[in-house]
Amino acid sequence: MGVKRRTGGFYLRVNPILCDGFGHCHELAPELVRMDEWGYPIIDKEPTPLSDLAALESARYAVRGCPRQALRIERVSET
Amino acid sequence: MLAHELPRLLFGTPGTPLTLAQHEATFAPSVKVESLFNELAGSGLTGRGGAAFPTARKAELLRDQRGHHKVVVVNAMEGEPVSYKDSTLLSTNPHLVLDGAAILASIIGAKHVIVCVSRDNPTAVGHVQRALDERKRAGSRGPEFELETAPWRYVAGEESALVHWLNDNESLPQYRPQRPNVLKISQHSVLLDNVETCANVGLIGRFGAGWFRALGTRTSPGSILVTITGAVERPKVLEVVPGMTLRTVLSFADADPDPQALLLGGYGGSWLDGAFLDTPYDNESLAPLGASVGAGIVVVLGREGCGVVETQRVVKWMANESARQCGPCAFGLPALSEDLAELSTGSRTSTKALQRLEQRCGVIEGRGACHHPDGVVRLVRSALHVFAEDFMSHARGTPCLGSRAKKYFVAVPQLEHEHELIWE
Numbered sequence: 001m002g003v004k005r006r007t008g009g010f011y012l013r014v015n016p017i018l019c020d021g022f023g024h025c026h027e028l029a030p031e032l033v034r035m036d037e038w039g040y041p042i043i044d045k046e047p048t049p050l051s052d053l054a055a056l057e058s059a060r061y062a063v064r065g066c067p068r069q070a071l072r073i074e075r076v077s078e079t
Numbered sequence: 080m081l082a083h084e085l086p087r088l089l090f091g092t093p094g095t096p097l098t099l100a101q102h103e104a105t106f107a108p109s110v111k112v113e114s115l116f117n118e119l120a121g122s123g124l125t126g127r128g129g130a131a132f133p134t135a136r137k138a139e140l141l142r143d144q145r146g147h148h149k150v151v152v153v154n155a156m157e158g159e160p161v162s163y164k165d166s167t168l169l170s171t172n173p174h175l176v177l178d179g180a181a182i183l184a185s186i187i188g189a190k191h192v193i194v195c196v197s198r199d200n201p202t203a204v205g206h207v208q209r210a211l212d213e214r215k216r217a218g219s220r221g222p223e224f225e226l227e228t229a230p231w232r233y234v235a236g237e238e239s240a241l242v243h244w245l246n247d248n249e250s251l252p253q254y255r256p257q258r259p260n261v262l263k264i265s266q267h268s269v270l271l272d273n274v275e276t277c278a279n280v281g282l283i284g285r286f287g288a289g290w291f292r293a294l295g296t297r298t299s300p301g302s303i304l305v306t307i308t309g310a311v312e313r314p315k316v317l318e319v320v321p322g323m324t325l326r327t328v329l330s331f332a333d334a335d336p337d338p339q340a341l342l343l344g345g346y347g348g349s350w351l352d353g354a355f356l357d358t359p360y361d362n363e364s365l366a367p368l369g370a371s372v373g374a375g376i377v378v379v380l381g382r383e384g385c386g387v388v389e390t391q392r393v394v395k396w397m398a399n400e401s402a403r404q405c406g407p408c409a410f411g412l413p414a415l416s417e418d419l420a421e422l423s424t425g426s427r428t429s430t431k432a433l434q435r436l437e438q439r440c441g442v443i444e445g446r447g448a449c450h451h452p453d454g455v456v457r458l459v460r461s462a463l464h465v466f467a468e469d470f471m472s473h474a475r476g477t478p479c480l481g482s483r484a485k486k487y488f489v490a491v492p493q494l495e496h497e498h499e500l501i502w503e
Binding site: 013015016017018019020023036037038039042045066072074 | 187253256370405406407408410411415426442445446447
């Protein structure tokens with residue numbers, strides 16, 4: 001039993017071919033996903049630290065909420 | 080063949096390809112090559128399809144893949160509308176290309192080679208077919224060759240689109256999140272190289288890395304094929320040595336000695352100001368200027384032309400050639416094209432179009448499955464930089480003289496309607 005240490009970060013990645021611009025991800029994870037003028041998601045190229053639990057949670061909501069299943073969370077270890 | 084002599088790749092006459100016997104006689108191996116892979120690695124050959132990726136590293140990645148049935152794909156799709164180098168090479172010496180493909184196959188352990196030629200280029204298809212028949216009749220050893228004819232689209236020559244076509248008859252690029260990524264044709268790993276790259280591998284296999292390095296610079300050894308069009312007396316395909324100045328390269332085609340700008344690399348390449356004619360023509364020297372050799376395309380823009388209009392024409396065509404799979408490309412490129420159209424006519428609202436254009440470039444970049452939108456963004460950005468003054472005068476509603484003269488230098492194919500584009 002111990003405190004789980006959260007190091008490293010994660011990316012929210014979108015498959016641009018699958019994505020049809022429903023915009024659910026922007027609703028579910030506004031802190032991670034911006035929207036371009038055509039309604040397609042713009043996601044930061046920098047990883048978000050895993051310690052940002054709120055962001056991770058909304059990223060998970062976005063992944064589950066995507067009607068095209070175009071989103072994925074990719075973990076990166078600390079460099 | 081002497082190491083310091085050109086032509087290497089274009090030995091012979093374009094249009095009358097060397098027969099197998101002639102080819103064997105001209106390119107008689109001069110050194111005993113111990114390990115083909117070591118020679119390839121030592122040669123420092125980079126890919127000639129546009130990205131200039133080290134060929135040996137790509138071959139190494141594929142060599143280390145598991146599986147018995149690997150495939151070598153020779154890419155002769157030549158998607159760039161202003162490029163003729165691949166078909167010129169195939170109509171001069173197709174056997175050199177096939178040699179190179181066979182060498183690559185033996186390096187990675189493939190038994191199968193697929194040569195992909197665009198079906199809209201029947202001459203090249205014919206040359207490859209004849210060369211393959213000749214080899215079959217002569218009973219040449221080596222891998223099994225196959226000729227495939229894919230439809231011609233700008234993105235059809237992109238590696239994942241070509242592999243997708245070979246798999247499912249659809250020339251659409253695929254999403255590949257992990258890098259490096261190994262493409263597969265029904266679960267068999269694929270090594271995909273440009274025709275010119277293969278021809279160079281053929282030379283390296285026969286004469287060795289030292290011979291190959293006798294021409295060119297340290298970082299870009301060998302020779303490169305260049306298609307020169309635009310404000311030139313005789314548009315043609317040339318074999319040049321990297322490191323020559325652009326001025327020398329242009330003089331071979333009797334180009335306008337004082338051009339306004341050059342389009343380097345291709346439709347997804349970049350503009351270079353005509354003031355930089357003394358830059359050596361190789362990737363290392365062009366990189367600080369934001370340009371690259373790319374697919375060996377040089378379009379000369381004369382003084383009487385207008386960079387804004389030329390860029391607009393190219394971007395409009397490129398937007399139409401989008402596979403329309405990814406939103407940022409399907410919607411973003413037409414938006415760029417509209418902004419440019421507004422600027423090229425020049426009206427009072429054009430200042431806004433200029434701001435929008437700059438902002439949209441940043442939004443679109445890096446958000447497609449392939450690099451088609453990135454290429455267009457690169458072209459637009461370089462245009463904004465090189466033709467900055469012209470853009471300003473267009474935005475003020477006073478288009479430059481060139482745009483009114485309606486004299487065009489960059490050859491752009493006719494726009495096809497969205498429903499007429501053939502992808503399979």
